[in-house]
Amino acid sequence: MLRTHLRRRLLVIGALPAVAGIALLVAYPVVRTVYLSLTSWDGASAPKFIGTTNFRDITGQGGDLWATVLRTIRFSLVATIGVMVIGTLLAAALSAGIPGARFFRVVWFLPMVVPVSVSGVYWVNAFQPTTGLSNYLLGKVGLGTTHAWLADPHAALYVTSFVWVWISTGFAMIIMLGAMNGVPVEIYEAAEMDGCSVLRRFFSITLPVVRPTLATVALLEIIFTFNGFTLIWAMTQGGPGTSTQILPVEVYRQAFINGNYGAASAQAVVGGVLLLLVSVVMTRFIRSSSGSGRARAGLFRRRANRSALAAGQGIT
Amino acid sequence: MSATLSTAEPAAAAVMATKTRPSRNHRRSVWWWLGFLLLVVWTIGTIFPVLSIFLLSVRGTQDVYNHPLGFSGALQWGNYSEAWNGAPGGTAFYHYLINSVVSVVAAMLIAIVLGTVTSYALVRNTSPGKTPLLLRVFVIALVFPLVVLVIPIFGLLDQAALLNSPAAIGVVYGVLACPTVVLITYSAFLEFPEELIDAGNLDGLSEWGVFLRLVLPLNRGPIAACLVLTMIFVWGEAQLGIIALQQAQSKTLAVGLLGLQGQYFTNQGVLFSGLALATLPILVVYLIMQKFIVRGLALGGALR
Numbered sequence: 378m379l380r381t382h383l384r385r386r387l388l389v390i391g392a393l394p395a396v397a398g399i400a401l402l403v404a405y406p407v408v409r410t411v412y413l414s415l416t417s418w419d420g421a422s423a424p425k426f427i428g429t430t431n432f433r434d435i436t437g438q439g440g441d442l443w444a445t446v447l448r449t450i451r452f453s454l455v456a457t458i459g460v461m462v463i464g465t466l467l468a469a470a471l472s473a474g475i476p477g478a479r480f481f482r483v484v485w486f487l488p489m490v491v492p493v494s495v496s497g498v499y500w501v502n503a504f505q506p507t508t509g510l511s512n513y514l515l516g517k518v519g520l521g522t523t524h525a526w527l528a529d530p531h532a533a534l535y536v537t538s539f540v541w542v543w544i545s546t547g548f549a550m551i552i553m554l555g556a557m558n559g560v561p562v563e564i565y566e567a568a569e570m571d572g573c574s575v576l577r578r579f580f581s582i583t584l585p586v587v588r589p590t591l592a593t594v595a596l597l598e599i600i601f602t603f604n605g606f607t608l609i610w611a612m613t614q615g616g617p618g619t620s621t622q623i624l625p626v627e628v629y630r631q632a633f634i635n636g637n638y639g640a641a642s643a644q645a646v647v648g649g650v651l652l653l654l655v656s657v658v659m660t661r662f663i664r665s666s667s668g669s670g671r672a673r674a675g676l677f678r679r680r681a682n683r684s685a686l687a688a689g690q691g692i693t
Numbered sequence: 694m695s696a697t698l699s700t701a702e703p704a705a706a707a708v709m710a711t712k713t714r715p716s717r718n719h720r721r722s723v724w725w726w727l728g729f730l731l732l733v734v735w736t737i738g739t740i741f742p743v744l745s746i747f748l749l750s751v752r753g754t755q756d757v758y759n760h761p762l763g764f765s766g767a768l769q770w771g772n773y774s775e776a777w778n779g780a781p782g783g784t785a786f787y788h789y790l791i792n793s794v795v796s797v798v799a800a801m802l803i804a805i806v807l808g809t810v811t812s813y814a815l816v817r818n819t820s821p822g823k824t825p826l827l828l829r830v831f832v833i834a835l836v837f838p839l840v841v842l843v844i845p846i847f848g849l850l851d852q853a854a855l856l857n858s859p860a861a862i863g864v865v866y867g868v869l870a871c872p873t874v875v876l877i878t879y880s881a882f883l884e885f886p887e888e889l890i891d892a893g894n895l896d897g898l899s900e901w902g903v904f905l906r907l908v909l910p911l912n913r914g915p916i917a918a919c920l921v922l923t924m925i926f927v928w929g930e931a932q933l934g935i936i937a938l939q940q941a942q943s944k945t946l947a948v949g950l951l952g953l954q955g956q957y958f959t960n961q962g963v964l965f966s967g968l969a970l971a972t973l974p975i976l977v978v979y980l981i982m983q984k985f986i987v988r989g990l991a992l993g994g995a996l997r
Binding site (some may be wrong): 387392394398399402403405406440466467470481484485487490492493494496497499509510513543548551552554603606607610624628629633641642646689 | 728731732734736738739740743745746757758761762803808810813814815827830831834837838839840841842843844845846847848849865868869875913925928929930932935942946948950951953964968972975976979980983985986990
C-alpha cells in the first residue's frame with residue numbers, strides 16, 4: 378500500500394519539471410501561435426484580433442503561401458529520397474560486415490556532427506563559380522568552370538537539397554543499421570540454403586523487416602527538412618529571388634524582418650498542420666507495415682522494433 | 694533519382710552477399726562493383742569537405758581560390774589569430790566560442806537532469822508492456838516543428854528580459870531536447886534489472902537513492918549518448934538562436950557563422966579558420982564518444 382503510494386508521489390514529483398518545461402516551451406507556444414495567426418501584431422503593441430484575415434491574405438492574390446508550401450515540399454521530397462536511398466545502401470553495406478565497417482560508420486556520420494551553419498558556408502564556397510570546388514572538379518573533366526550554381530533559380534533548390542543529403546544521410550544510415558542488425562543471421566542462412574539469390578534476400582527479408590524503420594526515418598527526415606532553416610539561411614537566405622524560400626525561412630522573414638508576426642504565425646500554422654497530417658498518414662503506414670513485415674519475414678522481435686526508434690514506436 | 698534507386702538497392706544486396714559467403718563468391722558481379730564504387734565515392738565525399746575546412750583554414754586567399762581542396766599552398770597560421778580576435782569592426786571569435794560553450798553546458802544540464810528523472814519516474818510507475826501516456830506526450834512534443842514555436846518563445850524570452858542571453862537559450866534548448874533524452878533513457882531504464890532495485894531497497898536506499906547510486910552509474914552509456922546528442926544539437930542550432938541572440942557579442946558559433954559570409958571577404962582563409970574553430974570542439978567530442986551515439990540512436994534518439 379505504502380509502496381504504491383510512494384511511487385505515485387515519485388512520479389508526480391519526478392516528472393513535474395519536465396512536464397512544466399514542455400508545457401511552457403512547446404504546448405503554450407503552439408496554442409499561442411494559433412492565436413497569433415488570428416491577429417494583426419507588429420511585435421510591440423498588443424495583438425489585434427482580426428479573425429481569418431491573415432489566412433485569406435496569404436492564400437489569396439499577392440500571397441505566396443502555396444508557392445512556398447510547394448517549394449518546401451519539393452525541397453523536402455528531393456532531400457528525403459536522396460537520404461533514404463543512399464542511407465539504406467550504406468546501412469546494408471555496413472550490416473553485411475564489409476571490411477573496415479567501423480571506420481566507414483564513423484566517417485559517414487561526420488557531416489551530421491559538423492554544425493549546419495559550417496556545412497552551409499563551406500558548400501556555398503564549394504559551389505562558387507570559377508573558384509569553387511564543384512566547378513574545379515567539373516573543369517578537370519572538361520565540363521566548364523563558370524556555372525553559378527547558387528545564383529541559378531532553377532538549380533539553387535536542388536543544390537541545397539544535395540547539401541541536406543550530404544548532412545543527413547549518416548543519421549538515416551545509423552538508424553537503419555540498427556534495424557538491419559536486428560535481423561537474425563539464421564534467417565539469411567536459411568534463405569541461402571533454400572537457394573535464395575542475393576537480390577531476393579535483400580528484397581524479401583531485409584526490406585520487409587526494416588520497412589517500419591524506413592518509414593520512421595523518412596518521417597523524421599521530412600520533419601527535419603521542414604525545419605531546414607539554418608541550412609537555407611547559411612547558403613542562400615531564400616534566394617536567388619524566392620527560389621529557395623522554404624516555409625521556416627518565409628516565417629522568419631515575415632516575423633523578424635518585416636515585423637508581421639500575425640501573417641508569419643498563419644504560415645507557421647499551415648506548415649504545422651501539414652506536417653501533422655503527414656505524420657498521421659505515415660504513422661498509420663508504419664503501424665500497418667510493421668504488421669505485414671512481421672508476417673512476411675516470419676518474425677519481428679521487440680529488439681528489431683526497438684531500433685525503429687522509440688519516436689516512431691511512441692506515435693504508433 | 695529513380696535511376697539511382699533501381700541500381701542502388703541490388704548493389705547493396707550484392708555488397709551484403711560478400712560477407713555471408715566469401716568463399717563461394719569468386720566472381721563479383723557488376724552490382725558489387727557499382728555498390729563498392731558508391732561506398733568509395735561517399736567516403737571521399739564525406740571526408741574531404743571536412744578535411745578541406747581544416748586545410749583551407751591555413752591558406753591565403755589566392756591558394757583558396759586556386760586549390761579549393763586545400764592541398765597546396767603556403768601555410769598561413771595567422772588566419773587563426775585573425776579569426777580569434779576578429780577582423781576590424783567584426784566580432785572576435787572567442788565571444789562566439791564562449792557563448793556556445795555556455796549554452797551547451799546549460800542545455801546538457803537541463804536535458805539530462807529533467808530527462809533522466811522523468812524517465813525513471815515513468816519506468817517505476819508503469820506496469821510492464823504498457824506505454825505510459827506521458828511518453829506519448831513527449832513524442833508528440835517532438836513532432837511539432839520549431840517553426841511553430843519560435844515566435845512565442847521569442848515573446849517569452851523578451852518578456853523575461855532574457856534575449857541576448859546564451860545561458861537562457863541553452864535552458865530552452867535543454868527543455869526542447871528533453872523528450873529525446875526521455876525516449877533514450879526510458880528504453881534503457883526499462884531493461885534495468887528489477888532485482889537490483891529491490892536489493893537496493895533492502896539495503897535501505899530510498900527510490901531516489903537507488904536512482905542516484907545504482908541506476909544512473911550503471912546506465913552511463915545511454916546517458917553519455919544523450920549528452921553527446923544534446924551537444925551536437927545545441928552546438929549547431931541557429932533557428933532559435935538567430936532570433937534570440939541579436940547582439941553581436943551574445944551570439945553562439947552557429948549563429949555568428951551565419952553572418953560571417955560577407956565579413957571577411959578580403960581573406961578567404963580567415964573565413965575557413967572560423968569554420969574550423971567552430972567544428973573542432975564538436976568533432977573531437979564526437980570522435981571520442983562516437984560509439985555511444987550509435988547505441989543511443991538505436992535506443993530511440995531523434996534530434997530536433
